[in-house]
Amino acid sequence: MDGRVVLTADRTLMSKYRNHVFLGFSSCAPSNVIPDWLYSFLFFPPVESEKGVVAAAPYGLRKIEAVLLSEGFKTVTVDPDHLHLYLRDADILGVYAMDPFGLGPASTTLTAFTRGEPFLSRYFRGLLASKPVQEAKRKGLKIIIGGPGVWQFKLRNGFLERYGVDCVVDGEAEKTIGEVIRRLLNGEKTPVYYTVPVEETPSLNEIPVIKAPSIGGLVEVGRGCCRGCRFCSVTLKPLRWIPYDRIMEEVKVNVKFNRSITLHAEDVMLYGSSNTIPDESKLLKLHRLVKDAGVSLGWSHCSLAAVMVNPRLFRELASIILENQAWWGAEIGIETGSPRLAEKIMPAKTHPFKPVEWPSIVKQALGLMHDNMLIPACTLISGSPGEVEDDVVKTIELVEDLKSYRCLIVPLFFVPLGRLKNEEWFKNFKPGGVYEELLIKCLRHDLHWINSIIEIGFKDSWQGRLIRLFYRLFVKILEYNFTRAGVLAR
Numbered sequence: 001m002d003g004r005v006v007l008t009a010d011r012t013l014m015s016k017y018r019n020h021v022f023l024g025f026s027s028c029a030p031s032n033v034i035p036d037w038l039y040s041f042l043f044f045p046p047v048e049s050e051k052g053v054v055a056a057a058p059y060g061l062r063k064i065e066a067v068l069l070s071e072g073f074k075t076v077t078v079d080p081d082h083l084h085l086y087l088r089d090a091d092i093l094g095v096y097a098m099d100p101f102g103l104g105p106a107s108t109t110l111t112a113f114t115r116g117e118p119f120l121s122r123y124f125r126g127l128l129a130s131k132p133v134q135e136a137k138r139k140g141l142k143i144i145i146g147g148p149g150v151w152q153f154k155l156r157n158g159f160l161e162r163y164g165v166d167c168v169v170d171g172e173a174e175k176t177i178g179e180v181i182r183r184l185l186n187g188e189k190t191p192v193y194y195t196v197p198v199e200e201t202p203s204l205n206e207i208p209v210i211k212a213p214s215i216g217g218l219v220e221v222g223r224g225c226c227r228g229c230r231f232c233s234v235t236l237k238p239l240r241w242i243p244y245d246r247i248m249e250e251v252k253v254n255v256k257f258n259r260s261i262t263l264h265a266e267d268v269m270l271y272g273s274s275n276t277i278p279d280e281s282k283l284l285k286l287h288r289l290v291k292d293a294g295v296s297l298g299w300s301h302c303s304l305a306a307v308m309v310n311p312r313l314f315r316e317l318a319s320i321i322l323e324n325q326a327w328w329g330a331e332i333g334i335e336t337g338s339p340r341l342a343e344k345i346m347p348a349k350t351h352p353f354k355p356v357e358w359p360s361i362v363k364q365a366l367g368l369m370h371d372n373m374l375i376p377a378c379t380l381i382s383g384s385p386g387e388v389e390d391d392v393v394k395t396i397e398l399v400e401d402l403k404s405y406r407c408l409i410v411p412l413f414f415v416p417l418g419r420l421k422n423e424e425w426f427k428n429f430k431p432g433g434v435y436e437e438l439l440i441k442c443l444r445h446d447l448h449w450i451n452s453i454i455e456i457g458f459k460d461s462w463q464g465r466l467i468r469l470f471y472r473l474f475v476k477i478l479e480y481n482f483t484r485a486g487v488l489a490r
């Protein structure tokens with residue numbers, strides 16, 4: 001065996017999401033609202049490919065591809081519908097998993113009302129069960145799975161054996177994956193579930209530059225987070241900021257395919273900083289460098305506290321970003337409107353402000369974003385251990401106070417991760433209770449803003465203008481269904 005590796009991900013992950021990465025959330029929805037073909041056409045159409053080799057792939061898969069190529073493995077990243085062309089000659093299939101059983105916070109919330117199975121878990125299972133994969137498996141193919149959702153395999157006994165998965169790798173795998181593949185190829189004993197130990201976490205210089213474009217033009221600018229929220233697994237990793245030259249190499253790799261770059265870190269506002277205070281000169285330099293490549297720009301995540309530490313800096317960054325684009329997006333964690341709970345589960349998320357100031361920080365930061373055309377997708381976490389009814393009421397009040405700000409608010413149910421991974425799963429959702437009131441409050445907020453966000457987000461091209469008609473129709477269908485079910489009357 002000479003180590004021929006095929007990398008892939010299921011259809012819900014191998015998509016450009018119509019150039020709006022945050023539409024990726026749509027694959028967490030249950031698959032019983034509109035016909036499957038229409039839903040996937042609207043939200044996750046296939047990414048372009050040539051003879052099945054994809055033009056862009058999930059960022060994590062591109063990192064693994066870069067490592068394997070540098071270690072001499074013949075590696076190709078392939079669209080899931082074209083696997084039959086490549087698996088006949090492959091030794092290894094590497095599959096990227098985001099939320100393989102729909103147990104992630106977004107999926108559990110979106111399926112709370114309807115009980116349907118989310119698209120992403122259906123497509124993931126479908127990929128492993130597909131004829132090309134199972135035929136190749138019978139002929140000796142080894143299957144490895146990695147990605148942020150692999151923790152879920154520990155909760156599904158028998159699944160790995162049923163589908164012939166040889167190894168699941170949990171964690172940052174850059175230093176590990178080559179060795180796992182060599183062991184499998186040599187027939188050596190390999191653990192079925194391998195958690196990457198701290199000493200195998202790649203240092204800054206061991207994180208490779210991707211060799212081909214990523215979905216959404218994602219370019220990692222940092223790994224890890226210094227805030228230490230108790231429900232979060234990211235915080236268990238060391239903090240590393242990627243230097244400008246390597247960021248720009250990845251921008252160059254991407255501009256061949258993407259005119260839009262998404263800077264990725266847990267908090268882009270803290271680029272280059274070792275604490276919770278933004279480093280003004282590094283941030284300005286980063287944005288200037290990337291914008292001078294002639295691209296439009298978005299952020300994967302930023303924190304509200306870092307924005308409010310220096311509103312002038314935020315406005316300056318906005319003016320650089322908005323030089324040749326009308327808006328930009330980011331995912332933002334509000335999590336709770338209760339200062340008491342904020343102090344308990346995420347005291348450093350509010351830093352350098354005090355937890356008691358949190359609701360006011362949230363309002364001011366979202367106002368600033370509204371004025372500067374940052375359209376955030378905000379998350380709330382419902383059902384954290386120790387949360388009481390009054391905490392939920394405070395969150396509901398905060399959502400009411402955010403009525404006039406252009407943003408989406410997505411309530412997520414608590415999933416035991418990070419330092420809280422041994423806690424009970426959230427089970428308190430009862431129709432008619434405060435949690436339902438919170439869900440409905442967020443739904444009303446989102447329905448109020450969604451059409452204007454669609455209008456802003458899809459006005460740049462004729463395809464965009466056409467597709468927004470379909471999105472508006474989809475929103476109408478949703479509204480009709482919720483009204484018919486009596487949800488919006490409550």
Ligand code: SF4
Nearest residue numbers: 225228229232235266
């Ligand atoms: S939730 Fe966000 S801010 Fe908190 S530790 Fe995780 S990545 Fe950092």
